[in-house]
Amino acid sequence: MKNLLLLTLLLAGCEQPVFSQQSVPPPQSVQAPPAGGALEQLGDEIQASRRTAITRAVEAATPAVVSINVIEVREVRYRDPFADFFDQFYGRRPTDRVYRQQVQGVGSGFVISPDGYIVTNDHVAGNATLITVAFPDGTQLPGTLVGTDPETDIALVKVEPEEPLPYLAFEERQDAIVGEWAIALGNPFGLFEAAEPSVTVGVVSAVGRDFPVQEGRVFRDMIQTDAAINQGNSGGPLVNALGRVIGVNTFIYSRTGGNVGLGFAVPAWRVERVVEELRTRGAVDRSFYTGLNVQPVSPRLAEALGLPEAHGLVVRSVDPDSPAERSGFRPYDVVVAVEGAAVATNDDVMQELVDFRAGDTVRLTVVREGETLELALRLAPTG
DSSP: HHHHHHHHHHHHHHTTTOOSSSSOOOOOOOOOOOHHHHHHHHHHHHHHHHHHHHHHHHEEEEEGGGEEEEEEEEEEOOOOHHHHHHHHTTTTOOOEEEEEEEEEEEEEEEEESTOOOOEEEEHHHHHHOOEEEEOTTSSSEEEEEEEETTTEEEEEEOOOOOSSSOOEEEOOOOEEEEESEEEEEEOGOOTTTTTEEEEEEEEEEEEEOOOOTTTTTTSSSEEEEOOOOOTTTOEEEETTTOOOEEEEEEEEOOOOSSSOOOOEEEHHHHHHHHHHHHHSSSOOOOOOOOOOOEOOOHHHHHHHOSSSSOSSSEEEETTTHHHHHTTOTTTEEEEEETTEEOOOOOOHHHHHTOOOOOOOOEEEEETTEEEEEEEEEOBBBBO
């Protein structure tokens, strides 16, 4: 290591003029500090350089970022261990006592219209009985839950402002770009209620990240970012350098509970569609009818059907005069993909159909007697 350091110093020294020990090096010129006017000009240049695309985006977005304070009622089941003993002793079945208790929570959100519509997460406000929205200028207004969509973890809240509110626009020109600046705004841990939001900056690390269904939530096409997202940031906006919303900060992946640079946001294009449905209908209607009755392929079924592996969903029956019958489905067809994505369980199908509604047509890949087919299935309204 010492030899390497010495070599480095020597190589660096080779770029300088070489003088013998006997020679006298020429005098070094010393630059005088700038005079008064030049010093002020230098200060102005440095001051101007402090304002970047990021600072401008933050300045534009900050007034529209809010804290969401909620109270919800949760049912808590409690089993008395002494009651268990007596129940067992007297041969009675132990019963749980159910208590209802108020729980306070906090998250973030952002205004999307001057008349007071606010986007946040379902897990922030979806079960709230009381909502209070705190703005950066200190104003606090009661909020009303317009609608919520647990599947995509998006909720829409409404306040009634006296004057038009500053609001954020969704990025509609293109999807988030891997490597572009990602700015997360919100209220981490509820520390700064009714104050300007905290700002963290990173990049878009990846797009199109998919996760298994978790408690009914479908996290697909998620934006991954290394901008620090912590508890309380949920529901806040992820904006680009133009100050436009590219996603809604939703969750982090962490083994310690703290931020490790793996944050995920619902993409803006999905949020915008869900919000429009919540605003006009109060809910997202994903109900539809196909006439297909399916079950996962078991190893025994795979062997009986001559399949190389137990994969996909086998059609048990097809309702007469149903969309499935009209699309050409038959019993014992094996559905192996939806819209080109492999499926093996009902949860897989749920993931692939999260953006589809009644009236849409879905492409399904089917294996029938060893032959692979593509069938187009139109989703019919229920009822």
